[in-house]
Amino acid sequence: MKAGAATGRISGTGPLFWAVTGLLLLLVAFPLAFIILQAIFPEIGHASLARPFSGMVAALGDWKLLGMARNTVALGIMVMAGAALLAIPLGVFRVLFRLPLGRFWDLCFLVPFMIPPYIATLGWIMTLQPRGYLQQLTGINGAGFLFSIPGVAFVMVLSTFPVVYFAVSRTLEAVGQRYGDVARVFGASPLRAFWRITLPLATPGLAASLLLVFAMAIEEYGTPAALGRRAGFDVLVTGVDNRISDWPIDLSGAAVLSLLLVGLSLIAFFTQLRILSRRNYETTGGKPQAIERRPLGLWTVPVLLFFAFAAFIACAVPLLAILATALQRTLSGGLAFGNFGLQNFTEIWSQGSDGLTALMSSLSLGVSTALITGLLGALASYFVVRGTGRGRVLLDALSVLPNALPGVVVAVGLILAWNQPWLPVSPYNTPFILLIAYCCILLPFPVRYANAAFRQIGTSLESAARVAGAGPVVTLRRILGPLVAPSMVSAMLLVFAVASRELVASILVAPVGMTTVATFIWRQFEQGSVGLGMAMAFTAILITTALPLIVLIAMRRTRMVL
């Protein structure tokens, strides 16, 4: 690697490079390989390659599988369409018009990111089920709607549409108004300027965000599991779950379904990448100009009502339902003043309770996952973006692949891989298997943040450090490290928040006797102690939102973040 030595970067073949690559192989490639092997060789679990493809033929010949695949795609499309219908008008009104309380609405639409979809789903169940809060307050029973296919899509739209809302706002902010104004000068009416200029320019960013929503929808476990099963609506994710947790266990079937799911995710992911790399107009154009927002005039009140409605169903309903459930002494007592109390919260916070243990497990797993993925992601990204070695193609693939691995697939892969009889040691049935699962699922966040950060830093900064006499390692530590640190901290906070509430992998691979926040909530809900579960849900939302916020504020104080 002469080039590497000449430019003075850490070359792509050093021991550190191979350590990172090896870890990623173990974390990502190893489980995926066993899904593929299991799909082909049904007897692999007994260290035998007998009857290749028989399981795959059986699974693919199963008409149920076709139905599940179709349901998955249909759900993805419905959620995508719903999110577009809700988020595009919201984004357009927010950016192009003078909307009162603009920042407040942005804040409202951040809330769904803080509520994991399964918790929001439970909130909606409490609200719309027979004798739920809606019926108690208005006499309307919404169970028929909720436990149906549109109901599943509805709840998922509410937890995903902010992705589209913020994408639309960002692209419109970057491209739309300015070019639209130019079109007005050349004779286009406002509507025509919007259709011919503003919308086409915003389309790539919009399409990419919709594909992200599609991927989120087909990978989601909690909502279809809690709502769809009662409607007889099975998707690939719940299908995989059924095959590995319900008797008779069908590992080959689970592997085949997993591969189908990975295929769909891969398609969504790469289409998204293609769109963004081929036509992204956000970076074109000259000096940024302040947006001249149009007045809404007579439309102000209807538009505000629209925003309030969206904020109400997306944030207020789930949060209030969770809180109301957590604060009731008994569910049968209903929403009566005398029925409210802090019982559930005290029970969770009492010394040695199951709830407190679960909380501590999840928080420590969250912190560990954040630290490991942060370090791994930053190093992998550094080698990929700045490295020179040929091995970086492999590393690139390994660090991008988890984007297309849904949690349920990672869980299946870990079960298959780490239960092989020939393994001398295995993390299976220890807390480490959860740590591995979380790291694999969440690695994409730090990688994405680090890639963006490294790309933003011009190579001349490194060159300047080298010219000033710093070696490659010193340059990494003194120059690049501090520059990417703020991005990495943000990514790690995100990883922490998501990992400490992760549901599906926790259900599937948690060692016997270990409970996490998510499995605690899920079990309490299934066993009927809903109040306790919701108290935990509320506590978890508070902690996983507050801790990152505190860290961010502390960093701002110390000027780590600009």
Add this chain to the structure above:
Amino acid sequence: MSGISRRAEAAEAVTVRNVSQDYGTSRVLNGVDFALPTGQVMALLGPSGCGKTTLLRLVAGLLAPSIGSVGIAGNLVADASTGFFLPPEKRGLGMVFQDYALWPHMTIGENVAFPLEMRGIGRSERETRVEAALQRVGLGGFGARRPSDLSGGQQQRVAIARAIVAEPGLVLFDEPLSNLDRELREQLVGEIGELVATLGLTALYVTHDQAEAFSLADSVAVMRGGHIVQADSPEQLVAQPATPDVAEFLKLGTVVEVEAHGDGWWLPGAVEALLPRSLGPAGTDDAVLLLTRSALRPVASGEGQLQAVVRRSQFRGDHHLLTLVLPRAGEIELSLTSDRRAQPGERLGLALVPEALRWFARSRPVPVRLSEPAL
């Protein structure tokens, strides 16, 4: 003069009447007032942040004035007193933007065709006119390319083609060349000038480059801090700057404040008078004096009215620019042109050319009128 004033109001392509513009609490334009006759080019010249773009956006209809009115081709298009406002698409303009603003998702041809399309012109005519406009800016056959494939100068040419393709009654240019390097700028100034002349365009041309303004415009409006300080022909501006500010901005020479004592005009702290009293305005003790470059002629040391010492000498291609101080008449720096290089520290005599002196009253923006033969 009288020819223009006798024409109907419709002969004015643009009339801006007493326009002020506020952004929040800050007043960005303050009582701007001017008229642009049809077929003429007016340059808006001023330093960064003086409100040039804001004024252009007001004319284009991208902004409504807080006070005052705007008219285009004799029709009122915006009037703050009645709230009347005609949106930009109804004003029939062409505009060239500082950052080109070509739509990145359309080809060059589609970009240039857009104004024609908005005017409802059929496809075949559109195609011929687009090609003709592209030919005119030297980009014939570029129609199928994308804006991102072109260089900055080519992109700006496309933007010009887009602005003129529909033959609008008024074209607005917002610093169209400021993003280009000097050579390209000089070339494009020439091309725009030719285009303006052959098409007989009426144009408002915003720039902060004096050479650009002087070479393109029939009249130049010098802007300072949100208002027009002086609007005149380029020749008139140089000959009769309205204020010391204008003179300084146009780099016409050295501006100094002088006081009258006894029979001389003195710089503060001098041991010798700068000029005899009779050369300045009568009836006042203080004034602002513009020493234009042609007001001082270098002569041999000991000759002339003033004695100077050379600080610096810079070669400027066809002349030397000398920076001088007058050791006895006050520590001011003067610059003047000379045919020969001078050494720092060298002594020079300066001969005064009284006709080339410009006098202004202190802190009053109108020049003090001197009776011609007095000099």
